[in-house]
Amino acid sequence: MEINSFENIPGLRSIVDTQDENKDKTELGQNEFLKLMTVQLANQDPLQPMENGDFMGQIAQFGTVNGITDLLASFKDLAANLQSSQALQASNLIGRQVLVNLDQGYLPQDGTLVGAATLDSSSSDVAVNIFDNSGEVLARVELGAQPAGVTQFSWDGTTLGGQKAPPGRYRIEVEATFGGVTESITPQVIDNVRSLTLGSLGKEMQVELENLGSVSFNQVNQIQ
Template sequence: MSFDYNTVQNLGLAGAQQAPSARSELGQEAFLELMVTQLKNQDPLNPMENGEFLSQIAQFSTVTGIEELNSSFSGLSSSISADQGLQAANLVGRTVVVPADAAVLAAGGIVQGEISLPTSTPSLSVTITDSNGALVRRLDLSTQEAGQVPFSWDGLLEDGTYADPGLYQITAEANVGGEIKALATQVR
């Protein structure tokens, strides 16, 4: 039994031929070449409408503009990421204060933070609770003026023993205009 090359090729058994690589993008030059070819080969008795021709040009311009915009945004995104890295590097070795309603207590450690007080108050307190919501410690900061009010928890429970290391919830309340209001806390 003999097989000719065409039979082998039709069965997919012939050596793989390298297909020319297809371009995934249509550049401006290729687009114009296609447009000119289309105009050359159109039916002279039924030519392309002006509106259709202009529509194709406008579509290509729009796609080109979007691609350029996407490229610009990619560059901007890279610049922002690099800038964030540099800003973060500037914070190494410094103490930062971040908005948070929880803090981690290390063994024998302390938790420090600040409260944003919008107006002076005769009564300001910080409450520390464990993961079950049980009261761990209440810090009475008494009368305070408006502004950033610092607080510090020494890690001690109400009975004077050290709290277990872990995550603790921090809430702040103040008497503002005769009403008890919850306030935002920041931790270091």
């Protein structure tokens, strides 16, 4: 059957023009849909009227779109509630020590840089390289053979030349040997949580660390 296009249906433009000015132009509400259907039925070819199947198909299509819109709105509300719950729980992190996945560590004054690495299987040799600002290896911590699991390490600031490195942030790299092949392992370092920053809807919460700056909440591996 032939159905007149919306642009050629008399009275349709007046219906569209009287819609709420503040409403999204792409949004078609139930009232507007019923008005459009009424105009369409009134202007159909009397010799080839719309079949029941076509009519019900349009109603079903509108119901599907309307249902998806309601579902998306429900998901948006759920996400907002989950974010609020996450923020409430995360507020307990402030002032706590956390272990985060990060390739930088902090050497405090007269203290040690402390970190860890997780091994999927036992390694015949594990070592930690500490780099200076120019990218040169400043120090190396030899850990030897280590079993599978979490391997901890610490650096007291002593350089390869036997000097004491100044306090500050240093890039670190963990190497582990498995079956004669040396691989790079993601370092984990310890720092205190200073504050939290909530992301907008769908964005990750940011954790501000005392010495290492801002990291994603997903990078927090352990709370101590």
